[in-house]
Amino acid sequence: MRKLVAALVVGTTLVAASPRPAHAGAAVDAALALGAFAVFNQLFLAPFWARPVYAAPPPAVYTAPVYVPAPVTYAAAPPRPPLVNREVVYPHGRYVLTGDGVTAAYQWFWVPNPPAGPPPPPPR
Numbered sequence: 001m002r003k004l005v006a007a008l009v010v011g012t013t014l015v016a017a018s019p020r021p022a023h024a025g026a027a028v029d030a031a032l033a034l035g036a037f038a039v040f041n042q043l044f045l046a047p048f049w050a051r052p053v054y055a056a057p058p059p060a061v062y063t064a065p066v067y068v069p070a071p072v073t074y075a076a077a078p079p080r081p082p083l084v085n086r087e088v089v090y091p092h093g094r095y096v097l098t099g100d101g102v103t104a105a106y107q108w109f110w111v112p113n114p115p116a117g118p119p120p121p122p123p124r
Contacts, residue, residue, distance in 0.1 A: 084097065085097075086098075091113075092112065092113055093110060093111055093112040093113045094110075094111050094113075095108050095109065095110055095111075096108070096109050096111055
């Protein structure tokens with residue numbers, strides 16, 4: 001009987017000395033309940049549910065290596081520049097186009113024809 005009274009006194013003291021839970025809301029209550037349920041399952045129910053599962057390893061299959069040649073790629077030739085008439089000829093001279101339009105700007109230059117030579121000597 002003394003042991004029973006001592007156990008009741010210790011239990012009552014522990015309950016009275018424990019802090020009161022704060023009322024944080026339904027979401028916190030649900031989270032605490034789920035956490036307690038998970039701990040309970042791991043401690044008490046997991047040994048009954050967990051059965052070791054053994055699976056046979058897959059059979060080893062060996063095949064000969066297969067040679068697959070790398071795809072051949074051909075480098076394309078650079079595109080040819082468009083054909084541009086670089087000279088415009090007139091009876092008294094010509095225009096000459098210089099530059100490529102990419103690294104050097106296009107520029108036209110006038111090149112006059114050389115003057116005519118002296119007249120031929122008169123016939124004798």
